[in-house]
Amino acid sequence: MTQAPSTPKLKILLADDNDANRLIARTILERAGHNVTTAQNGSHALSLAKLASFDLIILDIMMPVMDGMRALRQLRRDKSSNSDVPIFALTAYCSAEDKQRYFLAGFDSVLSKPLRTGDLENAYIRHKDKRVSPLLDTVDVRTSANVPLLDYEMIEQLSEAGSAERLSDIQKRFWDSVQIKCEIIKDSLPEALRGDGHFLSQFRRAVHAVKGAGGAIGLARVSHIGRELQNAPPEDIAPLMIAFADALSQSRPELTAALNGDIDLVRSRELNTSVQMSG
Numbered sequence: 001m002t003q004a005p006s007t008p009k010l011k012i013l014l015a016d017d018n019d020a021n022r023l024i025a026r027t028i029l030e031r032a033g034h035n036v037t038t039a040q041n042g043s044h045a046l047s048l049a050k051l052a053s054f055d056l057i058i059l060d061i062m063m064p065v066m067d068g069m070r071a072l073r074q075l076r077r078d079k080s081s082n083s084d085v086p087i088f089a090l091t092a093y094c095s096a097e098d099k100q101r102y103f104l105a106g107f108d109s110v111l112s113k114p115l116r117t118g119d120l121e122n123a124y125i126r127h128k129d130k131r132v133s134p135l136l137d138t139v140d141v142r143t144s145a146n147v148p149l150l151d152y153e154m155i156e157q158l159s160e161a162g163s164a165e166r167l168s169d170i171q172k173r174f175w176d177s178v179q180i181k182c183e184i185i186k187d188s189l190p191e192a193l194r195g196d197g198h199f200l201s202q203f204r205r206a207v208h209a210v211k212g213a214g215g216a217i218g219l220a221r222v223s224h225i226g227r228e229l230q231n232a233p234p235e236d237i238a239p240l241m242i243a244f245a246d247a248l249s250q251s252r253p254e255l256t257a258a259l260n261g262d263i264d265l266v267r268s269r270e271l272n273t274s275v276q277m278s279g
Contacts, residue, residue, distance in 0.1 A: 009033045010124075012054040015071065016090065017063040018209060020174035023088075023116045024158065025058075027170070032121065033162035042071030046078070053081040056124070058111065061091040061102070072106055072206075087125055090115065092212045109218055114199045114216035114223075117157045147224045152267055154218035155191070155258045167259045172218050178248065182208040189241065195234040203237075204230045207244070214248075219255065221247040246267035 012034050016022040026036045037052070039045035040236065042059065043066040048058065057075065059068035066074075072087055091098070091109040099110045109123040184206040191199035213224025225247055229240040258266045 004087070005137055008055075009035070011035045011053070012044060013037050013039065013054045013057045014090075015042060015058065015063065015068070016038040016060040017041050018060075018177060018213055018216075020058075020170060020177050020213050022268060023166075023170050023173055024216045027162045027166060028115055028117055028157065029120065032117070034120075041170055042066030042068060042074075045071055046074055049075060049078070050080060051084040054085055057082065057085055057087045058090050058120075059087060059107075061089055061093065076106060086124075088120075088123060088127075093216065100225075107158065113212050114151075114218075116154065116163070125142075141199055147221045149221050149247070150258060151207070151215075151218040151220040151223075151268065152258070152263060154216075154220075155255070155263060158218065158259070159259060159263070171256065171259065174213055175252070177213055178210055181209045182248075185210075185241075189237075193234055193237055194200055200234065210248075214251075217255065218258075219247070220252045 014036055022038050026089050027035045039048050039229055059071050061068040063219045086108040088101040088109045090111045092113040098230040102110050111119055188199040188203040192203035207226050207230040211223050216225035225244045229244055255264050
């Protein structure tokens with residue numbers, strides 16, 4: 001694993017509305033030695049910023065109550081000890097156009113979801129050196145069947161960063177969150193398939209939430225299919241939805257086994273399955 005560059009230990013305010021994503025990011029950041037305070041949305045972050053000083057603020061772009069863009073503008077306007085601290089965007093939308101929009105809005109750097117070990121350190125050093133963050137590679141357009149079920153690098157990072165109790169808590173919060181979002185997907189799906197704008201928007205927001213959380217915990221195939229599904233026209237939703245549900249179902253036991261220390265066994269099972277399918 002590549003060694004992350006050395007950075008000062010920072011006092012960080014992290015805002016993300018997804019419970020599981022927030023815990024995963026906090027685990028990775030604390031493992032790197034940072035002191036992390038978490039907020040559930042932009043409004044909550046503003047309240048916390050009035051009570052304490054931070055070295056860095058990280059704002060998820062898409063949050064209820066107050067999103068990252070609005071929170072950024074308010075933090076810059078407030079006359080407080082945090083009005084001039086670096087503020088980084090955290091988002092699953094990281095195309096070149098998206099990143100340019102975040103920089104123009106006033107963010108000092110952009111972190112992509114899922115957050116990985118070393119991402120913050122690299123972005124922080126680039127910011128201090130006044131270098132623009134590099135653009136991400138274009139999206140892999142392979143079919144979902146060729147995308148690994150799990151992101152083993154991400155899972156290894158989580159396993160190294162968290163205790164057994166923390167990993168168990170992360171999994172519980174993740175699947176609880178997925179269950180809630182899947183109920184929304186199920187309820188909105190019939191009308192979304194008919195092209196109803198309201199339900200289609202509701203459906204896409206729920207898929208986006210599952211996709212983002214899945215990527216953060218290492219569900220590579222779920223995240224890949226979710227990316228296609230959230231942007232699919234109504235006529236393409238049905239087959240993608242079946243693949244999405246299958247990927248979630250297949251991922252759950254394998255994720256549990258991998259985070260419980262059987263990552264090599266899970267990896268070998270997936271490799272054997274791929275060989276059988278190709279043969």
